[in-house]
Amino acid sequence: MKGLVLLFLTAATAAGLLVSTTPASGQGSGEAVPIFGIKIPPGYRDWKFVSVAHEEGNLHSIGAVLGNDTAYHAFHDGKLPFPDGSIIAALHYTHSPSAENDKVFGDPQSFVAGAPTNIQFMVKDSVKYASSGGWGYAHFDKDGKPGPEAAMKTCAPCHAKATRDHVFTKYAP
Amino acid sequence: MKGLVLLFLTAATAAGLLVSTTPASGQGSGEAVPIFGIKIPPGYRDWKFVSVAHEEGNLHSIGAVLGNDTAYHAFHDGKLPFPDGSIIAALHYTHSPSAENDKVFGDPQSFVAGAPTNIQFMVKDSVKYASSGGWGYAHFDKDGKPGPEAAMKTCAPCHAKATRDHVFTKYAP
Numbered sequence: 001m002k003g004l005v006l007l008f009l010t011a012a013t014a015a016g017l018l019v020s021t022t023p024a025s026g027q028g029s030g031e032a033v034p035i036f037g038i039k040i041p042p043g044y045r046d047w048k049f050v051s052v053a054h055e056e057g058n059l060h061s062i063g064a065v066l067g068n069d070t071a072y073h074a075f076h077d078g079k080l081p082f083p084d085g086s087i088i089a090a091l092h093y094t095h096s097p098s099a100e101n102d103k104v105f106g107d108p109q110s111f112v113a114g115a116p117t118n119i120q121f122m123v124k125d126s127v128k129y130a131s132s133g134g135w136g137y138a139h140f141d142k143d144g145k146p147g148p149e150a151a152m153k154t155c156a157p158c159h160a161k162a163t164r165d166h167v168f169t170k171y172a173p
Numbered sequence: 174m175k176g177l178v179l180l181f182l183t184a185a186t187a188a189g190l191l192v193s194t195t196p197a198s199g200q201g202s203g204e205a206v207p208i209f210g211i212k213i214p215p216g217y218r219d220w221k222f223v224s225v226a227h228e229e230g231n232l233h234s235i236g237a238v239l240g241n242d243t244a245y246h247a248f249h250d251g252k253l254p255f256p257d258g259s260i261i262a263a264l265h266y267t268h269s270p271s272a273e274n275d276k277v278f279g280d281p282q283s284f285v286a287g288a289p290t291n292i293q294f295m296v297k298d299s300v301k302y303a304s305s306g307g308w309g310y311a312h313f314d315k316d317g318k319p320g321p322e323a324a325m326k327t328c329a330p331c332h333a334k335a336t337r338d339h340v341f342t343k344y345a346p
Contacts, residue, residue, distance in 0.1 A: 048221075051237075057278070066222055112342075168273070173289055
């Protein structure tokens with residue numbers, strides 16, 4: 001139940017064997033993930049903000065969940081199930097202490113987004129992804145390399161445990 | 174150096190004496206803060222995502238920083254100083270453990286955005302706010318009530334210690 005199973009809640013990194021080729025800086029394209037065939041959606045970095053999350057344990061991750069317009073409106077309106085066309089993005093970073101901020105505050109209390117670790121996506125298509133609850137899943141490391149097949153197989157079974165149409169994140173007002 | 178001094182890095186709450194009247198749910202308007210005369214900017218909840226932050230100490234806060242188009246492009250491009258017209262929003266929530274997520278993970282490791290605590294803004298106007306480094310500051314509690322004058326006076330001196338045009342937050346790619 002570790003690693004990519006923690007999709008959308010973690011900063012799990014893809015297998016270290018992967019070679020970096022494509023920057024995951026919101027420009028889209030690149031290679032598609034196994035099983036679900038999803039590439040990095042163009043423009044995702046400019047999508048609207050849904051919520052934030054912080055994962056400890058062995059992850060030490062802080063991240064933001066963004067949604068394309070379809071997903072965002074469903075989150076905002078509490079509309080379930082998510083409509084086809086919804087895409088949810090999770091941007092993960094190291095949960096890093098900020099020496100600059102702590103110096104101003106006078107206490108070691110400030111943690112910020114450090115280096116990017118991975119980006120993950122959920123794509124709603126009730127026909128194409130009928131066998132995985134209507135959602136396709138994707139994981140890309142910090143350089144845009146897709147997660148390996150074995151890891152991608154773990155996404156859907158874990159998300160099936162979420163109580164809001166396979167989505168763990170709730171909208172932050 | 175506590176309380177509102179920690180603007181944009183904290184979830185400091187405004188004085189508990191304030192009476193709730195205006196929901197701070199991204200609809201704008203409401204009362205203006207003392208000194209700087211800033212109201213909640215309409216539509217701020219839909220602005221683009223800049224970064225995330227987590228404050229411990231006695232704050233237990235998690236938040237997101239968003240920017241209007243002018244501020245966002247300055248963040249993205251690393252353009253300093255920020256141009257006039259830039260508005261930066263900090264949305265703060267309680268840093269709350271997620272029993273639902275932890276149950277799926279099998280470990281107590283997941284923290285999410287809980288109840289909203291406050292929203293804060295920085296507005297760049299190098300003429301109007303010349304005496305405070307070109308920035309006006311605003312703090313509203315969870316119900317949209319402006320922070321008190323004494324607290325608002327602490328914003329600018331603290332932000333003057335930031336090394337990037339009075340802004341602590343860095344763009345998260």
